[in-house]
Amino acid sequence: MTEFDVLVVGDANPDLLLRGDVRPRFGQEEQLLTAADLVLGGSAAITAVGCAKLGLRTALLAAVGDDVFGALVREQVTAAGVRLMPVAAGGVPTGVTVILSEPDDRAMLTLPGTITALRHGDLTDMLIQSTRHVHMSALYLQPALASGLAGAFKRVRDLGRTTSLDTNWDPSGAWASVNDILEHTDVFLPNAAELLAVTGAATPDAAAAELVRTGTTVVMKDGARGARAWWPGGECAAPGVTVEVVDTTGAGDSFNAGFLAARLVGHDLPESLRWATTAGSLSTRAAGGTAAQATLADLSG
Incomplete structure (x- = not known):
């Protein structure tokens, strides 16, 4: 019996979430906000909390x-x-992200701080053996971790555990090391833009087909349209859930949590995709990534 169902690896920092008149105008113009919330942020931290709530x-x-x-x-x-x-x-200060949030979009300003301090060697064999599954978030905010993650994920699988990856966007546009990492990744969880960027393909179907040939299951977030999944031998889609959106911060991370929770309790891929789209949608009902995350009661109906 392992100690954990899932070990999430990656970033943990506060988000300062600002809403209202958030598009900056320089020239010392003062602008008024409607809300400011200091909440738990970091893709890995939001995913981890979502998993625990499920x-x-x-x-x-x-x-x-x-x-x-x-x-x-x-x-x-x-x-x-x-x-x-x-x-x-x-002694490095904890990272922080300032989020300028509008109903349909957001901008993010991040001080990396401790976000960059994690190394692939920190994922030890002892930690791997303590869990059933290892999930990695925000790859390109953590270059020292990214550089050796392919080898770390290979160790995870050699030790009989499963892996998943959400790269998030690469600010450099280089997408370095990702193909090597995906060779040892059971589930890849990009959004549509990330999937196309990783592969260079013209369509999500072509991109997914390229990755599925290597044995990776691809689970693509597609915003309000829901999500799609491809795996060796099949594919499926699931719609999003209509909610009154307050803030989309962390919706993709809550999606990840829903998917991982469903798979780790034994659901098939179509049902797992339904859990994921529901969890991602419900998380947008409140400010920040964790305040409105789904519970088991929300997903098991």
């Missing part, structure tokens, strides 16, 4: 500083039932 025994491997932002991360992650496996950051 009943998974969840651990989070992340670098967090010894400062007020780090204290917020530790408090909120622990309160959600996630076991934090902290990595020493060597």
Whole structure:
């Protein structure tokens, strides 16, 4: 019996979420906001909390500083039932993201701080053996982790565990190392733009076919349209759920949590995709990535 169902690896930091008149106008113009919330952020942290809310025994491997932002991360992650496996950051301040949120879009300004401190060697064999599944988030915000993740994921699979990856967007546009990592990835969880960028294909179907040939299951988030999945031998789609959207921050991470929870309790891919689209949609009902995340009661109906 393993200690955890899922070990999430990646970023954990606060998000300062601003709403209202958020498009900056320089020249010392003062603008008025309608809301400002300091909430738990980081794709990995939001995914981990979502998994815990759906009943998974969840651990989070992340670098967090010894400062007020780090204290917020530790408090909120622990309160959600996630076991934090902290990595020493060597005095580096905890990262933070400022999110300028509009109803249909958002802009993000990130101070990397401790986000870049995680190394692939921090994913030890002991940690791998403690869990059934390893999920990695925000690959390109963590270059020291990304450079050795292919080897780390190979160790995960050699030890009989499964893997999943959500790269998020690569700000450099290079998408370095991703093909090597995907060779050892059971489930790839991009959005539509990321899927096309990774492969260079003209359509999601062509991109997915290229990856599925290597044995990877591709689960593509497609915004309000829902999601699609392709795997060796099949494909399916699921619609999104109509809700009154307050903020889309972290919706993709909550989607990941829904998918992982369904798969790890034994559901097939179509049902897992339904859980994922529902979890992603429901998370947009409140500000921040974790405030309105789905529970098992929301998904099992």
